[in-house]
Amino acid sequence: MQTSSVFEPTKRSAFLDVYRGAAVLLMMIFHFCWDLRNFGFMEFSIYDPFWVYFRSLILTLFLSAIGWSTYLALGRASSQSFWKRDIKLFISAAAISLATYLAVPDQWIYFGILHFIFIASLITRPIAQWPILSALFGAIIIIIYHTTNWLHFPNAFSTITSYIALPQRTLDIVFPFPWIGVVLVGPLLGYLNWHKCPIPNNPIIHILAFMGRYALPIYLTHQVILFALVAAFKMVLTLIS
Template sequence: MPASSVTLPYVTVAKKRSVFLDAYRGFAVALMIVFHFCWDLRNFDFLQFSIHDPFWVYFRSLILTLFLTAVGWSGYLTHQSNRPNTLWGRDLKLFIAAAAISLTTYLAAPTQWIYFGILHFILLASLLTRPLLHWPILSALLGALILYTYHFTDWLMFPNAFDFITQHFITLPTRTLDIVFPFPWIGVVLIGPLLGYLGWQTVSIGESLTVKVLAFMGQYALPIYLLHQVVLFSAVATFKMVLE
């Protein structure tokens, strides 16, 4: 049979992951682990510091910036790959994970349980910013506008909003183990698609062991997030018990 008349079956080729994006997200995971490990050491009196010190405030902001730009970035890439169901599947995983975090912390620390932490915010921000994945430049401009407005004006400052909501609409603890307010962080998510549009995911960073470890952590960021504090907290608590 002539080669020109042979019809080959259609084979779906899996889209290759971006090592740079995975490592970028993995770097955020690594910093998060360091942050929480230090928090655990402080909780058990191995370290003394205030989480309101500028260093820790900026350190947390760096972690959030890396995570949230990666949210918008990966959302743009998924949208460009014409796999919209993947986004909804990710939303379902986030919803389940966020609910699990809320339930677990409510049972473990009912006076400080997490009702709107990083996972809750990522889920909400993903849904709100999804329409702008079509226009990454417009998305980034809007994100930059939100950041500028937040940092250089008081138009997005709502100092009494939290107290008003918790006192008049829903009963929530005044302290929580983790909370991420919509502003300015939704602006950071909106900047993420621009990184995908500029092709940062194609940047080559080699195949060193460090890169491989970070890429692995970035690829499995959600399960690592859900499990790492259980391991760290238990390890520090056990060490404290042994010393006593």
């Protein structure tokens, strides 16, 4: 079986693209199930352990890839390239906020995954050039979060929403802890050259790599398409029943 670590001619890491693409695929499955639940085709609570861990897996893949790609970009990208990426993330996060505010003003997204990625990218960039130190800080944050209550801040959300006119419920929110720790661990994956790992060169891998390469536009559009498809299917069933 042929293997590859880099896809020509982009010189991108195939392994990292597939890694990110797997996160995109899982995210689409998660949102598709949410849409099915919303229209009554499935019944489950998003607070059930399975769905909590499923979401955590998706976040772990996405956020570790952020730190990982930041480390790799530091060696070849200019500061202008970083600012272009930052501006793109900022505009995308703002678009998500605006779209959800217009669609569901009582649950609009004001600090979801894109907002967090934008902030985390800025925080991680200065320390990513020292991947071992970065990973050490990240591991300490994760360990403290999971072994103590020091970084939980259970009343922070209600306190913030009591002072700022934000909805008590939101369609998506990513709290800083422990997730900034996951981002900080990411540069270590680049330092260990995981992006050079060979992978099978077949159509499935190429599809995942494509999804990873265009993760942002897929994120911005996939839920609109999935929601519309499920809604249309529900409408057809209602008309013929």
